[in-house]
Amino acid sequence: MxxxxxxxxxxxxxxxxxxxxxxxxxxxxxxxxxxxxxxxxxxxxxxxxxxxxxxxxxxxxxxxxxxxxxxxxxxxxxxxxxxxxxxxVDGHIVPTATCFEPVTVPYCRELYKKRGQELFTVGMQAHELCWTDAAPIPPTNEVVRSFLDRAVAQYGARSILYISFGSLFFPLTTPELVEALIDTLLTLEQPFPFVFALGGELASLPDELIKRVNASGKRPICPFWVKQRAIL
Structure with a gap:
């Protein structure tokens, strides 16, 4: 802001x-x-x-x-x-909270107060399951779910790399660097399983690359929306 x-x-x-x-x-x-x-x-x-x-x-x-x-x-x-x-305007409503940004929120509140405007924080928006002790919900996509189960069983916990550039960004001007990252992960001597989510509107990789990676059955590239919390 x-x-x-x-x-x-x-x-x-x-x-x-x-x-x-x-x-x-x-x-x-x-x-x-x-x-x-x-x-x-x-x-x-x-x-x-x-x-x-x-x-x-x-x-x-x-x-x-x-x-x-x-x-x-x-x-x-x-x-x-x-x-x-x-x-x-008379004020601003922002999706954050002081507990997340204890310095920045008061700073912005004081900044806009000098303009005669108020700043209201309404917290982060998340599903109620994020705040309960209920068992985590696994990914609904069978390809992703089965891959994660196999990878954890074979390589252990915290062994999988999750790659996602989010929904608003993708390195469109340097696609060769993304391909280099994937090629590097595929050729490492020590296997490095990963899930690459291409859920954003701008996210895209060559079809040939996606087919080559997915054909191995070891590291899925998902040209569709995946639930990040379910994967984590």
Whole structure:
């Protein structure tokens, strides 16, 4: 929130750059907007600055956004709309809690208080089974479930690698690195069983690679949604 909804005007900065022929450098306005949102420092370029935000470790500006994801797929337009809206709201409701972020939540609450706005935290959303002592529910997919049972029986507990880039990100600009990771795991002298979940909209791997890995029956790549908690 401090990075994208506080300090910089993602609508005005690209406009300022675009009308300057020297700074525009032949780019379309949307391209400039994407680069301004990625840099998130008031310009369209990374500066090598160290980003400091209470509650999280200091980091370089280039570490704040995962560049391997490529373009932000229209998310920047949401930032622009949110920045306009945030000037007129009375408060913010966020899905977190002080027990999860004991430093950052009070910091953000104080930050927006100076703007006359309140910050309400409503906790994490999770199924009620996450908070009970009931036996864990195994994956409903038979391929995943049987693989996990075999791998645990053969290699023991905590021997399986779970790979997932989540639902909003996939390294689209560097697919060769993902393939290199898979090839490395397949050729290790000591077997390293893994489950690779491709549940996100952007997630994809070559069909040939998926078929080759899945044909072995040892390390499934799942081009469908899998229940992360069930796997864990």
């Amino acid at each position: 401090p990075a994208h909804l506080t300090d910089y005007d993602f609508a005005a900065i690209p406009e300022e750059i675009y009308v300057d022929g020297t700074r525009r450098q032949g780019r379309f306005k949307d391209e400039i907007l994407e680069q301004v949102a990625l840099a998130c420092n008031g310009t369209d370029r990374l500066s090598g600055c160290v980003v400091q935000c209470p509650g999280i470790p200091d980091m370089y500006g280039y570490e704040r956004v995962v560049y391997a994801a490529g373009a932000l797929q229209g998310i920047t337009q949401l930032f622009v709309a949110a920045q306009k809206l945030i000037k007129h």
